[in-house]
Amino acid sequence: MASHIPDILRKHNSAILTDWLAEQARSFSRDTRARDDTPALSARFLGELADATAKGNVDDVDGEDFREIRALLEDLSRQRGLAGISPRDTAMFVFSLKKPLFARLRQELSGDALVDEMWSATTLLDRLGLLTTEAFQRTREQIIERQQQDMLELSTPVVKLWRGILALPMIGTLDSGRTQIVMESLLQKIAETEADVAILDITGVPTVDTLVAQHLLKTVAAARLMGADCIISGVRPQIAQTMVHLAIDMGDVTTKASLADAFAHALKRQGLTVVRAVKS
Amino acid sequence: MNVLSDDSLEIRRDADVVACRQAVRARSVEQGFGLVDQTKIVTAASEIARNTLQYGGGGTVRIQKLADGSKQGLRLVFEDRGPGIADIARAMTDGFTTGSGLGKGLSGTKRLVNEFDLWSKPGEGTRITITRWK
Ligand SMILES: Nc1ncnc2c1ncn2[C@@H]1O[C@H](COP(=O)(O)OP(=O)(O)O)[C@@H](O)[C@H]1O
Ligand SMILES: [Mg+2]
Numbered sequence: 001m002a003s004h005i006p007d008i009l010r011k012h013n014s015a016i017l018t019d020w021l022a023e024q025a026r027s028f029s030r031d032t033r034a035r036d037d038t039p040a041l042s043a044r045f046l047g048e049l050a051d052a053t054a055k056g057n058v059d060d061v062d063g064e065d066f067r068e069i070r071a072l073l074e075d076l077s078r079q080r081g082l083a084g085i086s087p088r089d090t091a092m093f094v095f096s097l098k099k100p101l102f103a104r105l106r107q108e109l110s111g112d113a114l115v116d117e118m119w120s121a122t123t124l125l126d127r128l129g130l131l132t133t134e135a136f137q138r139t140r141e142q143i144i145e146r147q148q149q150d151m152l153e154l155s156t157p158v159v160k161l162w163r164g165i166l167a168l169p170m171i172g173t174l175d176s177g178r179t180q181i182v183m184e185s186l187l188q189k190i191a192e193t194e195a196d197v198a199i200l201d202i203t204g205v206p207t208v209d210t211l212v213a214q215h216l217l218k219t220v221a222a223a224r225l226m227g228a229d230c231i232i233s234g235v236r237p238q239i240a241q242t243m244v245h246l247a248i249d250m251g252d253v254t255t256k257a258s259l260a261d262a263f264a265h266a267l268k269r270q271g272l273t274v275v276r277a278v279k280s
Numbered sequence: 281m282n283v284l285s286d287d288s289l290e291i292r293r294d295a296d297v298v299a300c301r302q303a304v305r306a307r308s309v310e311q312g313f314g315l316v317d318q319t320k321i322v323t324a325a326s327e328i329a330r331n332t333l334q335y336g337g338g339g340t341v342r343i344q345k346l347a348d349g350s351k352q353g354l355r356l357v358f359e360d361r362g363p364g365i366a367d368i369a370r371a372m373t374d375g376f377t378t379g380s381g382l383g384k385g386l387s388g389t390k391r392l393v394n395e396f397d398l399w400s401k402p403g404e405g406t407r408i409t410i411t412r413w414k
Contacts, residue, residue: 148295241316246385
């Protein structure tokens with residue numbers, strides 16, 4: 001049996017829309033201001049909902065018939081998520097349609113038909129409401145990912161410690177996209193400053209696994225091609241031990257426990273010593 | 281032996297590998313692991329989580345806090361439904377990789393933990409269970 005929902009949505013379109021907009025305004029929490037695009041979006045949603053349900057599968061929100069609706073809700077969730085609107089308020093966009101729609105179902109139907117359609121409508125709107133929450137979640141994850149990316153680019157300074165001596169304090173996780181950026185900024189700075197020693201400091205890298213080790217080895221090899229020798233500092237005892245278990249061979253690269261040790265080593269290699277100034 | 285806690289995490293993206301390491305670190309601290317034991321189990325977790333993502337096409341990890349008499353431990357079970365490992369003995373060899381890694385993740389992990397179990401079947405997937413006792 002075909003659902004009555006599409007017919008009722010179409011017949012009472014403008015009344016439902018008016019009631020729904022009033023309902024939305026009421027249900028939003030105080031800090032969510034009314035949005036200019038709400039009336040147009042709501043009207044479009046009602047139209048699409050009538051079209052989708054008219055195709056027969058009232059409960060198959062994951063199916064082809066509901067593609068437009070899903071796209072609309074995805075867009076809405078993304079935009080509202082970016083605007084800082086809570087997932088609760090975004091989901092209320094869908095849930096607040098229940099009351100006006102149920103009122104019209106009650107007006108048009110009775111008996112078993114009413115019970116059946118109320119059930120279909122509830123299930124349908126619940127599922128669509130959930131879609132907004134899922135979409136919100138995805139948007140949030142994308143934002144976090146982008147912020148992490150931004151942070152990575154900011155947190156890879158190459159500092160000049162002395163003439164010919166560079167230091168690269170690495171902080172955080174060293175896998176994936178990060179390393180490429182680290183390596184490029186180091187190589188560029190080596191070229192600019194004609195440095196002959198680069199200290200890669202991993203004090204701020206919590207875990208050195210085989211992937212991180214491989215990245216370090218690649219960086220060392222590239223720096224060497226540019227004429228700079230690398231020292232790896234910040235190799236804490238527990239990291240050194242773990243690297244032995246992983247059978248990681250750092251070749252002839254000098255490693256030091258601290259950045260200070262590495263700096264002292266670099267100065268010495270350049271024939272420089274640090275002496276206390278004599279008080280006169 | 282008692283299982284004190286049992287968490288499950290998805291490994292679908294790079295960020296999940298980081299989350300896995302952080303969760304393992306937190307659980308190992310709760311178990312009273314010292315810095316060396318923490319570092320070993322976290323590094324092992326990092327290796328296997330990355331393999332799960334890279335070769336297994338993603339999967340899950342279960343993190344269990346264990347107590348056996350006065351001993352405390354951490355068990356990690358990584359599972360994926362990827363292509364599986366055809367030649368396990370070869371995969372366990374230092375330096376063997378079908379990707380572009382160092383090929384020391386599996387063999388190294390075995391040396392970082394107290395118990396290591398690898399189940400894999402071509403076409404079905406891979407399950408690696410590792411345990412470190414305090
Ligand atoms: N979960 C997995 N599913 C399928 N193959 C795997 C999995 N884990 C490891 N392998 C195989 O074992 C090889 C060795 O792994 P590993 O020792 O970690 O070295 P790497 O990651 O550097 O290749 C991999 O190159 C891959 O062929
Ligand atoms: Mg690996």
